[in-house]
Amino acid sequence: MFANRSHCIIKSFIRRQHFYIDSFDLSTTGIPRHEFHQRRQSLVNLIRNYIKTEQKQSCKDFTICLPSSSRLFMGPDVTYFPFKQQSDFYYLTGCMQPDAVLLLNGNDETFSTNLFLSRNTTHSIEEYERWFGPTICDREKICEIFSIDEVYPIDQLLTFRFPPSSILFYNAQFINDKTINKQNLVPFLKRFSSSIVCNQLTSFLHTLRSIKSLTEQNLIRQACELVSKAFVNTMKNCKKDTQNEYFIKARFQYECEILGDVSMAFYPVVAASGRSNVIHYQKNNQKINKDDLIMLDGGCLFKQYASDVTRLWPINGRFSPVQRQLYEILLTVQKHLLDYLNLGDNLVTREKLNSLADRYMIKYLREESIFPRAIEDYHAKNLIHVLCPTGVSHHLGLDVHDCDLYSASEQLQPGNIITIEPGLYIPFNCKDVPPMYRGFASRIEDDVLLTKQGFEVLSSMCPKEIDDLHRILDDRDKSHMQ
Structure with a gap:
């Protein structure tokens, strides 16, 4: 034996x-x-x-x-x-x-x-x-x-x-x-x-x-909920006298990772003082001035599935009139793109979303006199390609930029999860817009599940309305005064 x-x-x-x-x-x-x-x-x-x-x-x-x-x-x-x-x-x-x-x-x-x-x-x-x-x-x-x-x-x-x-x-x-x-x-x-x-x-x-199962949808939904909480907690804990971008980056990573078994979906982008004009900015180590806008682009991985959200807020607690004007244009354009997903168009593509974003951006930049109202269409289209050089959408899933071989001209379908992220990037040397607007650069990004009924914004827990942002920042300032 x-x-x-x-x-x-x-x-x-x-x-x-x-x-x-x-x-x-x-x-x-x-x-x-x-x-x-x-x-x-x-x-x-x-x-x-x-x-x-x-x-x-x-x-x-x-x-x-x-x-x-x-x-x-x-x-x-x-x-x-x-x-x-x-x-x-x-x-x-x-x-x-x-x-x-x-x-x-x-x-x-x-x-x-x-x-x-x-x-x-x-x-x-x-x-x-x-x-x-x-x-x-x-x-x-x-x-x-x-x-x-x-x-x-x-x-x-x-x-x-x-x-x-x-x-x-x-x-x-x-x-x-x-x-x-x-x-x-x-x-x-x-x-x-x-x-x-x-x-x-x-x-x-x-x-x-590209077509996410119900299980995958739920995992990405959870990833979006986790990153939304991290965004809110980061805003609450980054005081108006925060002096450097790296503090916000570190705080965001901390807020993500204490929420559960998650890791970063990508190295976050924290850009102040117009540095988001560098499309792939990742230094995250520059000084923050007292009137700067903070752009944070970040996401987390939950059980291998990614979220990807971008938000913008004024470090001092209030948007200036010019900052508010441009931010509201971005937010309005994003809402138009989301509404388009609800129209029942059988031929929705990311290519069409790009075209619509350009059209709406030109419309509001004209109405707000950021573009000359008499600007000719061909000139406006050429200029918008300079000011809006990035696409407004990509697929999301196991990779942040998921399914990259899935063409932008392909018809979107229920079960697709995409980002909706219009951006406006005005170079400091852009002479086609008034000086007060030069240097502004940012985007607003949400993660969206397409359904047979329309869409679901999976990152809806992350505030983006100006009044909601002001309320979070007011609570931040009150808590730090106590």
Whole structure:
């Protein structure tokens, strides 16, 4: 009996060295297992239809190859944190393990899901767990966790068998992606003949990812509620004598992260004194003057799903007449864009939203005499492209700028979650507007779920009406006087 027990222990130990997943990562997903299986089935259905309609073939074998992200290091043994999983890989698996590969192999009738995981390179699993925490190494348990058919160590990718005529679906961009480990991936891809390769897998995945399930909608709704609370608390705790942008950035990050198991969706932008005229401003370390407007663009990740909100407020507690005038134009334009989503237009696109934003912006800049009322249309259109150089919308989901291959000319559908973010950026040297307006730059951004009935502003808890902002700032000043 003792000999058999010893043999079982040795056999179990060898098996455990093949591959592993970090058990801490299993708490990151808010998506039920069956939904990941449904996503894989939907992708396979798209691939099958593509083969029939574009390749004019039936009963054709196919292989879908999708790598995970690799863990990036800022020093010899210090990783960047938090780890950001490759979004398409996560969408199909819910797995947060680095240096993994997903293969879906199938034909017209069936398909299988195979996950290839990194080996444990330490002397023992006990040593690994001592440094990095508990793991799961049991093959059957891993298959159950991710609702997949089989799991293998990563180096078996090179000997994995598939039909020689199988069509490969992958993304060519992975070859140059520094966040992906290509040690096993590239040799595997070279096993396929170039005549049977389709390198646009992402276009299929982004079609699926653009429509958010009810579970995804709820996760993004929670991310928006969390970031809205963080915005309000940041305004309340940044006094009128705050001297530097970095204090507001630090306060916002703090307010996000104390609300729960969240991380930053992106490095926040805190711009005062017209520095938001730098579209990708991220220094967040400049002096704040007593009459400055603060633009904060920030978002948080909740169970891998992002929020993205931008608000503007006067550090001293009150908008000046000029600041109020321009802010109200931005807010009015945003409300017009939201109203348009409610009109039942069957052909709403982000391209149309851009065009509408330009039209409304020109209208109100004329009416407020910021543009000369007699300005010719062609001149106004040319000028608005200088003052409003950014798009007014992007998709939101696992990435802040989600589904980037989903064209702006594509029709928007119920289940899409997009931002609505008109911006106005007037350079200090812009001689086409009166001097008092030069240097103003900002946007107002909300996250919006499109529904069959119209839309839902998921970030509605974050105040943007001037009276509401003034009320928060008045409460701030009262509390700091006590």
